[in-house]
């Protein structure tokens with residue numbers, strides 16, 4: 205679905221616009237997002253899961269009003285995890301019934317707003333929250349549809365900070381020790397709640413399907429226990445997000461149809477064995493939809509060879525627009541995109557303009573030895589968790605997100621200005 209091309213002068217274009225034009229018109233750094241690629245990926249998930257399942261795009265990966273409208277048009281639902289994400293979704297006109305609200309510590313105010321708005325589900329993350337949401341819903345004279353998030357105790361093979369289903373971490377209610385069963389017991393007795401299902405999210409940037417299979421097995425096991433104890437068959441399960449994408453050529457991601465097939469098969473099989481009605485399945489991909497659809501366009505500012513080591517290439521952004529390298533030791537690639545070069549490849553480290561040496565965008569990269577100030581370089585696969593985790597460290601202004609397609613480019617999130625920064629500084 206990618207519309208990235210390179211012409212005979214080595215100039216890269218996407219969606220029919222060259223990077224040199226884009227840099228001129230919108231400045232650098234900038235996140236350049238291929239709208240047709242986004243839509244195609246969203247549609248691929250939707251199609252793979254069909255009408256018996258729901259796809260909730262995880263807004264934390266990247267959310268803006270334009271994104272909400274694309275999702276709406278492509279038939280996806282939306283997972284939000286804060287009042288801010290909820291406000292963005294509602295302001296873009298998303299039907300609240302298609303919104304799921306997540307988080308391990310939603311505030312009373314956030315819960316109230318979500319219940320009032322009529323969100324389709326709130327995912328309950330703790331015993332206190334079960335009581336809290338029930339109380340708020342009852343006070344508003346409503347019965348809120350909820351799922352309970354459980355931790356199934358699988359180790360997802362990913363970075364420790366983004367794995368979420370092992371036991372020693374903050375999310376969900378452990379299946380172990382009968383805690384999840386106790387949570388279900390409580391939720392079923394509270395008037396303010398309509399318990400519609402069980403939720404599990406095992407982590408992020410995962411390539412190996414076996415963790416999902418174990419999770420599905422354990423979630424269905426809980427459904428069976430619930431049926432046996434309460435005579436109730438919960439109608440839904442959500443297996444979370446977490447599908448990995450290719451950041452470098454060594455990553456080999458699964459396709460949505462493979463995932464849909466594997467999950468549907470295991471849920472159906474397990475339910476048949478347990479003589480349960482097959483629940484409606486939902487998933488919550490974020491990175492897999494938006495990650496590959498954008499690249500960050502930077503201008504090279506300085507090139508500093510360190511004899512016998514490597515060459516440091518400084519760009520006009522850094523850890524404020526992509527914290528993932530510093531935070532997770534994430535791997536990225538980079539390419540010269542504004543011209544061709546026949547020069548030998550040199551070992552570089554692409555770094556930002558921030559005041560610390562951990563400000564690394566691409567740890568190890570080969571770039572042509574004639575790289576010079578003014579060249580444009582692009583770091584692919586920055587659509588997810590880059591703009592959404594961007595900061596103002598060193599009072600650097602957060603870059604815009606520019607959507608391209610059919611020869612058009614349009615800013616969907618504008619570049620921050622010094623005025624924006626100073627507006628908050630009221631001292």
Ligand code: LLP
Nearest residue numbers: 262405408409445446447488489490491589
């Ligand atoms: N559902 C739930 C409940 C989640 O917590 C997450 C991600 C997702 C879905 C979407 O996961 P995805 O499909 O995007 O992997 N900042 C980290 C990733 C944190 C993920 C948090 N939860 C990173 O940059 O890698």
